[in-house]
Amino acid sequence: MVWADQMAERDADKDGRKQRASARRSHRRGQILAASRKVFSVKGYHACSVAEIIAEARVARGTFYLYFPSKRALFEELLEQMFSQIAGAVRRITVDGGLDPALEQMYGNVQRVIEVLVGNRDLTIILLREAVGLDADFDHKLNVFYDRLSDIIDSALQLGQSMGLVRECDTRLVSHCVLGSVKEAMLRALTGEAARDTDELARGILDYNLRGVFKV
Amino acid sequence: MVWADQMAERDADKDGRKQRASARRSHRRGQILAASRKVFSVKGYHACSVAEIIAEARVARGTFYLYFPSKRALFEELLEQMFSQIAGAVRRITVDGGLDPALEQMYGNVQRVIEVLVGNRDLTIILLREAVGLDADFDHKLNVFYDRLSDIIDSALQLGQSMGLVRECDTRLVSHCVLGSVKEAMLRALTGEAARDTDELARGILDYNLRGVFKV
């Protein structure tokens, strides 16, 4: 074997090792992330200690801090995941073509969000139940997130108004109402014992938001 | 002054002292209750220590435990207060006379609740933000409370349906939506910097819930 080959092989080795190491690395992270998701969703942030997380993850105490700087940071990352997934599911309503797409787009948004929430039951419960009250800084992050969501809703409403679809109203206030109705309905749907059909949920929530409870 | 008079006077004295003592007693309770309401609403249950409460209340550590068996019990009492006030503001819709009273009754409920919430800003924030995640037992209490509210809404919806006022829908789901919309809207209204007009809020929230966002 010539020199160059040896080098090449060594590099390959190194890469392999790195990849393996990296895979192991992310594996560890995943272990911890998954375990914490499970534990947090059952007992809540405050009621669950690092000890419980590492026990569930079958990882040593030190290892935990090898991958996460603190319990709080881990929690933040967990929620960050949710943020991006939900954010990814929501798309701004556009009016650049198609027939009556606005409504369909809204429905799509609602359904996609619900799917994300249902698909990440544990994370959703965490997000909806107690992602609040950790400290001022954290609360701020959460507010920003919900503000973003509510902004999207707000602008959709305004768009609807300009299109003559949405009635006269305080869109700011109504966007909060919309957000709240989705949050509560979903939390109930996820924590209730009976599993609900995603589509039905989406349809029910959307109907409520569009038409209210009145007959006419 | 004869013996009987002296006794009577002494008794009066004693009663007077007792009354004053009792007044002081409840005053202290009030001090602590108020201080904790303030502190909890700013920093949250977990982030605030007994030390902070007694500092705010300007009361000694021992005094705290003279009036409340534990930090947790104090918190529970705070929420219990809210529970009863809100519950007291909500009245079941009745149909035993009057013209179109149902709608007015709903409006009255919404407005009264909002008034209670606005009038107890700190408590409301505590209730809406983090009265959750303390422990299983406490969560249960909260759930029971919200269930009761949502039950009241539910039966109002069913009544409305039987009267032909409310459209066909999953009243259970919709009651959660209604509850959620009120919770979120109120939390935003109370934590936002701009104070909002109670009446306007009530009207906006009610409109949203009755008619949805659609024009027609």
Place this chain on the structure above:
Amino acid sequence: MVWADQMAERDADKDGRKQRASARRSHRRGQILAASRKVFSVKGYHACSVAEIIAEARVARGTFYLYFPSKRALFEELLEQMFSQIAGAVRRITVDGGLDPALEQMYGNVQRVIEVLVGNRDLTIILLREAVGLDADFDHKLNVFYDRLSDIIDSALQLGQSMGLVRECDTRLVSHCVLGSVKEAMLRALTGEAARDTDELARGILDYNLRGVFKV
């Protein structure tokens, strides 16, 4: 009524008041003393709080400190009572006449002590069980007391030796043994459910101490 008579009457009044006051005073003390004796003997010094004592005595908190400078001082006084009673029951053996009086004197001592112990069951239990371990200062007092008792026993033994009644032995060591045997036997007798006959106890303990367990 003439002046002198009035004065006399006033003085009598004053005395009467003083006496009554003093009687009340000692009455209060007695109340507290009795209550604490009861409570201490059941739960022990550390396990019983001032709150329990005043509850049992039906006396206000402040009143307690009107009669006793501290919980600890009260306890000391309780034991002091025991000390003097026991000390009063023990008399030095004398040889100044009578036939074989020494033995009878010993028996008398043992029986009188036992009577005191039995007659003050609560105090005895307190004294024998946990009058130890409060703090160095207190332990010292207790040691002094027991040393005095054991000294009395010691000198009785030495006297017995000089009279040819008591065998050759380390009287110091034996005096401790004697003391210990009485303490343990009495504690068992008093805390055991079956009440024992005082005379029988005295006889049994004395026999044991004089003749040991051996037949010959």
Place this chain on the structure above:
Amino acid sequence: MVWADQMAERDADKDGRKQRASARRSHRRGQILAASRKVFSVKGYHACSVAEIIAEARVARGTFYLYFPSKRALFEELLEQMFSQIAGAVRRITVDGGLDPALEQMYGNVQRVIEVLVGNRDLTIILLREAVGLDADFDHKLNVFYDRLSDIIDSALQLGQSMGLVRECDTRLVSHCVLGSVKEAMLRALTGEAARDTDELARGILDYNLRGVFKV
């Protein structure tokens, strides 16, 4: 070095580390146990705080709770040690051969017990002075222990009676006397400044118990 060897070595390493860790672990326990033994024997259970124990043990607060669930549990373990050592030193008297072994066996028991007590001076002082009055549950344990000892003495006495060695007497009462005499004599011997010869002590105590104080 082949793979299997590497693995073996790694395992050996791991084992080695574990063993060392375990050694360290028990070392820490020992440190704390020793420190508490010292502190407790001087100041007593109640008068000594966890702070003092960890100061003496030169260990952090958390470390204490790493090895013992509570101050009380530590204390219990300390006494448990004594229990088993003393219990191990006492053997039932048997009559299945040898010449006059019963007496020698008794002497052996007494001496072995005394050796244990002397060899664990601190623990003995703790046991004899204030292993009482902590709480009902603990007192019970202690009573059970002493009952066991006194039972052993009792049955030895009964055996002695059946063999014609021990005189007619209430063996129950006498067994308490014997126990008490040993307790008191040992406590005095251990807390007195002058160290005493074990053998002399044993002989003195045994003589006292067998023959009493009388000459004949």
Place this chain on the structure above:
DNA sequence: TATGAATGAGTCTTCATTCAT
């Protein structure tokens, strides 16, 4: 990289004692 023993700041709670009425 992985481990888990060690750390100590921080928390809640108790209770003997004081003092204004």
Place this chain on the structure above:
DNA sequence: CATGAATGAAGACTCATTCAT
């Protein structure tokens, strides 16, 4: 004298984080 509300020092215990191996 009597009261009991108020005090605050002191205690036991927890748990997120660090670090030597």
